[in-house]
Amino acid sequence: KEKIEITKEQQALMKIILDAYNRHQIPQDVAKKLLQDQYSAEENFLLLTEMATSQVQVLVEFTKNIPGFLSLDHEDQIALLKGSAVEAMFLRSAQVFSRKMPKGHTEVLEARIRKSGISEEFMTPMFNFYKSIGELHMVQEEQALLTAITILTPDRPHVKDQHAVERLQESMLDVLRKLCALQHPQEPQYFARLLGRLTELRTLNHYHTEMLTSWRMNDHKFTPLLCEIWDVQ
Numbered sequence: 001k002e003k004i005e006i007t008k009e010q011q012a013l014m015k016i017i018l019d020a021y022n023r024h025q026i027p028q029d030v031a032k033k034l035l036q037d038q039y040s041a042e043e044n045f046l047l048l049t050e051m052a053t054s055q056v057q058v059l060v061e062f063t064k065n066i067p068g069f070l071s072l073d074h075e076d077q078i079a080l081l082k083g084s085a086v087e088a089m090f091l092r093s094a095q096v097f098s099r100k101m102p103k104g105h106t107e108v109l110e111a112r113i114r115k116s117g118i119s120e121e122f123m124t125p126m127f128n129f130y131k132s133i134g135e136l137h138m139v140q141e142e143q144a145l146l147t148a149i150t151i152l153t154p155d156r157p158h159v160k161d162q163h164a165v166e167r168l169q170e171s172m173l174d175v176l177r178k179l180c181a182l183q184h185p186q187e188p189q190y191f192a193r194l195l196g197r198l199t200e201l202r203t204l205n206h207y208h209t210e211m212l213t214s215w216r217m218n219d220h221k222f223t224p225l226l227c228e229i230w231d232v233q
């Protein structure tokens with residue numbers, strides 16, 4: 001049984017990623033808001049665009065703290081952010097949904113989301129993803145690394161120097177692999193299950209634009225930042 005040890009520099013990398021991840025939480029807790037009141041489809045859509053806009057800003061700050069990211073080609077930095085923003089948003093939503101809540105709150109939250117205005121056909125893939133993330137019971141470090149790994153996906157559209165991105169992603173993957181082995185010694189396939197979630201996450205990418213344009217209301221308004229990041233308007 002090989003001795004798995006996280007090196008000093010990997011511990012340093014872990015700390016930087018975790019601090020950045022914790023520093024860049026969504027300011028206002030959307031789950032609390034949704035549990036408090038029922039909103040109309042219009043209000044929910046506005047809430048979504050507000051939350052998503054602030055999440056993108058938070059994501060940019062988090063990404064700037066990923067060691068090596070700012071040394072990448074500047075156009076590649078933009079391509080990575082644009083290419084991963086929707087996945088990072090759903091990953092964040094899944095983590096918000098799977099957070100430990102008082103008895104019955106998750107059910108209320110799910111019911112509120114189901115009636116928020118999003119069309120029926122997207123409920124199953126979205127909640128399947130949320131529940132598959134919840135079943136993993138990820139620790140903060142794993143969540144932070146998984147977000148960084150999602151951002152550092154080399155084959156995003158328009159990325160020129162894919163090898164430079166691959167090298168950064170590989171160092172994150174190596175730390176995550178060791179962390180999983182240490183955190184879940186009884187589950188040798190846990191690391192593979194985590195990465196499998198990233199494949200499921202990409203499928204949500206395909207639904208994203210339609211989820212927005214099919215929201216049960218007329219005249220869907222987006223912030224300028226979301227028009228940049230989402231393929232809408």
Ligand SMILES: COc1ccc(-c2nc3ccccc3n2[C@H](C(=O)NC2CCCCC2)C2CCCCC2)c(OC)c1
Nearest residue numbers: 030044047048051052055089092093096097113116211
């Ligand atoms: C594009 O279609 C959709 C549909 C649902 C969601 C979603 N899933 C959620 C799971 C847990 C809590 C909130 C959730 N949300 C919206 C929201 O506010 N998401 C935030 C985005 C930024 C990161 C924190 C979560 C809610 C849904 C109910 C109506 C108001 C918006 C969603 O989040 C990408 C996108």
